[in-house]
Amino acid sequence: MILIIICVILSFLVGFNISKRSGIQPGYFEKAEAPAYGVGGEEKLAPGLGEEYERYFKELYKEE
Amino acid sequence: MYKRYSILLLIVAFLLSLTGYSQAAQWANPELLLSAKELKKHIGDPQWVILDCRDLKYYAKGHIPGAISLGKRCKKALRDSTSRVFKDISKYERLLGKVGIDNNTHVVVYGEHIKTDTIKDAAVAFWILEYLGHDKVHMLNGGIDAWVNAGYSLTPEPTILPQKRFKARVVKSRYASTEEIVEIATGKKKGVQLIDARTPKEHKGADIRAIKGGHIPNTTINISHKDTFDRSKDPETGKMRDNGFLSPDRVAEFYKTLDKNKRTIAYCQTGTRSTLTYLELRLLGFKDPANYDDSWRVYGSSFENYPVAAPNGPQYYNFAKVNKTLKKLKKKIKELEKKIEELTSKEKE
Numbered sequence: 001m002i003l004i005i006i007c008v009i010l011s012f013l014v015g016f017n018i019s020k021r022s023g024i025q026p027g028y029f030e031k032a033e034a035p036a037y038g039v040g041g042e043e044k045l046a047p048g049l050g051e052e053y054e055r056y057f058k059e060l061y062k063e064e
Numbered sequence: 065m066y067k068r069y070s071i072l073l074l075i076v077a078f079l080l081s082l083t084g085y086s087q088a089a090q091w092a093n094p095e096l097l098l099s100a101k102e103l104k105k106h107i108g109d110p111q112w113v114i115l116d117c118r119d120l121k122y123y124a125k126g127h128i129p130g131a132i133s134l135g136k137r138c139k140k141a142l143r144d145s146t147s148r149v150f151k152d153i154s155k156y157e158r159l160l161g162k163v164g165i166d167n168n169t170h171v172v173v174y175g176e177h178i179k180t181d182t183i184k185d186a187a188v189a190f191w192i193l194e195y196l197g198h199d200k201v202h203m204l205n206g207g208i209d210a211w212v213n214a215g216y217s218l219t220p221e222p223t224i225l226p227q228k229r230f231k232a233r234v235v236k237s238r239y240a241s242t243e244e245i246v247e248i249a250t251g252k253k254k255g256v257q258l259i260d261a262r263t264p265k266e267h268k269g270a271d272i273r274a275i276k277g278g279h280i281p282n283t284t285i286n287i288s289h290k291d292t293f294d295r296s297k298d299p300e301t302g303k304m305r306d307n308g309f310l311s312p313d314r315v316a317e318f319y320k321t322l323d324k325n326k327r328t329i330a331y332c333q334t335g336t337r338s339t340l341t342y343l344e345l346r347l348l349g350f351k352d353p354a355n356y357d358d359s360w361r362v363y364g365s366s367f368e369n370y371p372v373a374a375p376n377g378p379q380y381y382n383f384a385k386v387n388k389t390l391k392k393l394k395k396k397i398k399e400l401e402k403k404i405e406e407l408t409s410k411e412k413e
Contacts, residue, residue: 045135046124053222057120057135060162 089312092349096190097205097310100214103128103172112170113163113225117185118208126218128174128211132163132225138173138185139336142192147334149192149239149357153232156196164225167198174204174211177293177308183207184289187339191355194346197233203343206309238342240329240356242363248329249281249371257284257322261332261341262360264288269372269379273333274364277381278374280331287318289337292344315344324350331356331363 045057091097106112107130114131116123117138127133134141141159144150165171173189175182186203193201204210212218247253260267260283267286269277279286292315293306322328328350330341335357345353363370372378 046120048220049120049124049222053224056224057133060135060159 089316091312091347093347096202096343096347098172098202099205100210100216103204103211104214104216106170106172111168112172113165114172114174114204115163115186115189116208117173117175117189118180118182122176122180124220124222126220128208129217129219129221130223131174132223134159134163137182138175138189142189147336147361149195153196153234156192157230157232160196160230161228164228165198166228166230168200169228170200170202171198172202172204175207177207177209177306183308184336184340187343188336191238191339191342195235195238195355196230197235198230206307209308237327237352238354240331240354242356242358242366245280245329245331245356245358245363246368246370251282255326257326257328258282259284259322259328259330259338259341260286261289261330261338262286263290266333266360269374269376272364272379272381274360275381276364276372277379278364278372279360280363281371281373283373284322287341289332289340292318292340310344310347312347316348319344319348319350322350324348327352327354329354329356331359333360335359335361 045054049057103114107114107128114128115138116127116131116133118127118133119137120133120135123131123133139147142149142156150156171189171193173186173193175184175186177183186207190201190203206213208218244253245258248256248258258280260279262279263271264286265271266273266277267279267283269279271277290306292310294309294311294314295304296307297303298305328345330338330345330353332338332341335355338355338359342353342355364372
């Protein structure tokens, strides 16, 4: 019983540490993987524009 | 003898040219409208910003060199989701500053006539910038089509300008509210000219796009915005059609019965087409022009029982007819689905 409790606490701490360092929430699929699980990728504003410009145009409407 | 005739002919030609010159109408504010040739002179000038008012995907394919985009069509970027102007003016200040516009920047707005029908979007940007108190706004006459027709090239390379600081100095008179329009409609406010920029069918209530059809009582004149464009032969169809260019002769003819010294308000369905009317009023030198931003979509759908005028009395949107058509369409879709199912099952067999 004690062994099980120690295992649970340890796995929680390891998981928490990974999550804290990577910024990924447990159970969250990274964007690149998402379409493979049936979730659509982020829609591009204009294909062929390039990442830098895509980011710029999306940032324009973000409130400070 | 021959010499005498030549001199006489020269005098006649000179007099004729003078007559023609004096008869050609001129814009009262010509600096508001630029030709492609005039715009070319300002390419690369840090005090001038060119704003492409089309959707970003068209901008990405090709635009006037150095032009910026707001990432959306101008009428979407500069209005809220109900097509009304932002109530929070600081939103404009942030957006315009972010794209590199300050109070000293000359802004040239442009759209496209045939392919994307965005000359109106450029007119929306023109009106909103003037409403925000910017006094250096210009419109490219004929839009991007004029640029291409002049033989100038386009680029797919986007432009991002350094951020600047824009401070709005709102000119309230350039905006007409529903309250003001109701006062005019009910005769409480007099001496204001109202222009309906919609089509004659919408004006009469034969084409209903709100709960009620018709027009605002005391409307002075109905001038459909498309009629005011110049006309030329369409190279594809060979038929005459509007070409997106504005010329003083043609535009002045439409507004000749109006008094330039009176407050003059333009409206349409969503307050978009009427921004082109606003631009024309500014070009012609009307002293107090405004755009009714709410326009018919709000006025004609209000439960406040605003008065409506139409040749056959106020018209109402026929929901029963629309429901009947929807039912028919649903039935047809079901029939088609059934046919598809039958065909696919036969194919499997």
